[in-house]
Amino acid sequence: MKELVMSHLHLDPETRSMETHTDLRFCATRMPLKEESDVEKRNGEGERSTVLTCPSKQSLSENSNYSHKAQQQQFRDHQQGGFLPNVFKVLAHRPAEFRAFFSYYNALMNKESGGLSKADRELIVVATSAHNHCLYCVVSHSALHRIYSKKTMLADQVAVNYKVAELSAREKAMLDFALTVCRSETVTEEHFSTLEAHGFDREDIWDIAAIAAFFALSNRMAHLTDMRPNAEFYNMGRVPRDKAKASDGQVKYE
Numbered sequence: 001m002k003e004l005v006m007s008h009l010h011l012d013p014e015t016r017s018m019e020t021h022t023d024l025r026f027c028a029t030r031m032p033l034k035e036e037s038d039v040e041k042r043n044g045e046g047e048r049s050t051v052l053t054c055p056s057k058q059s060l061s062e063n064s065n066y067s068h069k070a071q072q073q074q075f076r077d078h079q080q081g082g083f084l085p086n087v088f089k090v091l092a093h094r095p096a097e098f099r100a101f102f103s104y105y106n107a108l109m110n111k112e113s114g115g116l117s118k119a120d121r122e123l124i125v126v127a128t129s130a131h132n133h134c135l136y137c138v139v140s141h142s143a144l145h146r147i148y149s150k151k152t153m154l155a156d157q158v159a160v161n162y163k164v165a166e167l168s169a170r171e172k173a174m175l176d177f178a179l180t181v182c183r184s185e186t187v188t189e190e191h192f193s194t195l196e197a198h199g200f201d202r203e204d205i206w207d208i209a210a211i212a213a214f215f216a217l218s219n220r221m222a223h224l225t226d227m228r229p230n231a232e233f234y235n236m237g238r239v240p241r242d243k244a245k246a247s248d249g250q251v252k253y254e
Contacts, residue, residue, distance in 0.1 A: 083232045085140060087218075090225050101218075108211055115204040119149035120174060123158060124211045127175045128182040130159045134219035139229035146237025170198045174208055181212040 157165035
């Protein structure tokens with residue numbers, strides 16, 4: 001049988017929900033597909049082409065292994081901005097991995113304990129994703145950093161070169177260590193001593209390393225699928241959001 005391989009996924013940034021983007025079509029470039037695809041169709045020449053279906057919000061919530069509370073929180077958090085991030089649509093191609101990915105994501109990025117703020121966590125993602133040349137994660141997590149920190153330029157500076165960004169000594173030490181982990185360099189007691197001198201404890205150090213490691217996975221999956229940032233990310237946290245709605249029902253930006 002002729003090998004079927006999947007192409008990059010170019011997702012429409014205007015797609016507003018998982019329900020409206022139910023098919024991910026894969027054709028020849030990278031990864032081999034197995035015959036047990038969800039749907040198979042025949043093209044005009046009589047050869048089979050493979051269509052993989054993207055699970056809907058409803059189908060995910062119906063899975064007994066998916067925490068209802070976690071599912072509701074994830075979709076509520078990300079849809080309150082008026083759009084569903086493309087990472088949800090892409091990773092939902094494999095529901096079990098989707099659940100595992102976002103469970104660990106939430107454990108790392110949304111925890112309330114520890115010495116790292118949410119802005120700190122997002123800055124780690126920006127710096128390490130920039131090193132890994134991940135467009136999606138740099139753009140989307142720069143947006144989140146702007147929202148949490150109220151600093152409109154810092155993430156942009158870090159994305160280009162964190163060494164010359166307007167960082168505090170604490171933030172610089174944090175990112176130095178995150179990049180050490182990102183580059184798989186040897187970690188020594190000197191790294192721990194430096195971080196502890198800036199107020200981080202051993203649990204905080206674990207968090208810094210875990211975020212850098214987790215987003216190494218995320219960055220590579222984004223490369224695999226050619227994941228593109230939703231257009232909405234670019235202005236988030238840069239311009240005030242008008243609470244009133246335009247005549248077409250869409251939220252306006254000033």
